[in-house]
Amino acid sequence: MxxxxxxxxxxxxxxxxxxxxxxxxxxxxxxxxxxxxxxxxxxxxxxxxxxxxxxxxxxxxxxxxxxxxxxxxxxxxxxxxxxxxxxxxxxxxxxxxxxxxxxxxxxxxxxxxxxxxxxxxxxxxxxxxxxxxxxxxxxxxxxxxxxxxxQAVQTTDIEGGDTSYYKDKGVHTVPKLTADSLIIGKI
Ligand SMILES: Cc1cc2nc3c(=O)[nH]c(=O)nc-3n(C[C@H](O)[C@H](O)[C@H](O)COP(=O)(O)O)c2cc1C
Missing domain, CATH: 3.40.109.10 (NADH Oxidase)
Structure with a gap:
């Protein structure tokens, strides 16, 4: 898939x-x-x-x-x-x-x-x-x-702000913008 x-x-x-x-x-x-x-x-x-x-x-x-x-x-x-x-x-x-x-x-x-x-x-x-x-x-x-x-890695959904990756309780965490915050126009 x-x-x-x-x-x-x-x-x-x-x-x-x-x-x-x-x-x-x-x-x-x-x-x-x-x-x-x-x-x-x-x-x-x-x-x-x-x-x-x-x-x-x-x-x-x-x-x-x-x-x-x-x-x-x-x-x-x-x-x-x-x-x-x-x-x-x-x-x-x-x-x-x-x-x-x-x-x-x-x-x-x-x-x-x-x-x-x-x-x-x-x-x-x-x-x-x-x-x-x-x-x-x-x-x-x-x-x-x-x-x-x-290596354990995870993503976390964010709507905006800082996209820097960080450690959360030792786990490499990568913020990803949601689809709603990425789509800035619908025509
Ligand atoms: C074009 C490109 C260049 C990158 N160069 C580096 C790099 O030099 N060193 C590094 O540690 N990661 C590098 N990365 C990895 C990014 O930091 C990583 O893709 C980002 O943090 C998002 O994590 P993800 O790939 O798990 O989505 C690069 C990624 C891309 C797409």
Missing amino acids: FSELVRNNRTRRIYNRSEVSQSLLKELIEDCRFSASTVNRQEIRYILVNDDQMCRSIFRITNLPTTHKVDEENRPGAFVIMVTKRDMNLPDSFLYYNLGIATANLTLSASSRGYSCVTLLSTNMEKLAALVSLDPDYKAVSVIAVGKSE
Whole structure:
């Protein structure tokens, strides 16, 4: 049921040490490849990382250990790096629209298979490209962590005000605006 899947597709940042296989990562791309894209150009390419040492290095340049104080032992089991050709000649607004659709499909696919994700767009993409020795014709444009997580998360409905996430009795809580407060017109 789509409504249940989308409600359960929550960002998680604390992972257990379960392996994330290359075959699982490929299944995510098998779903992701059906994403809509500007004039069907399909400009996004994927680098699938589950090598433990590389995951440790990538984890260290994300904001998980700094902003979110995630211990290294709770690092994700894999990362999916999204890249595009430097000379693809597509405005950023189109690229990021396409990336959003691909990200939603990839994380929904992971969620449906019992995995969790966090999109880590604040990561320094140049450092990331250097870490994985990315072909200079490409640039890294996003990175998504994938792993098994037991982190409890919940949403709470709000009508407005502060949308910042917070801890409620230790549980990561994400306020979500109600449909009534999101709909500002009916014609
Ligand atoms: C485009 C985008 C970039 C994000 N970048 C980061 C990030 O750099 N670090 C992080 O911890 N979370 C990041 N997030 C996760 C958001 O904080 C998260 O989606 C938000 O708190 C709502 O939680 P939810 O995904 O469970 O609805 C990002 C999410 C999106 C959609």
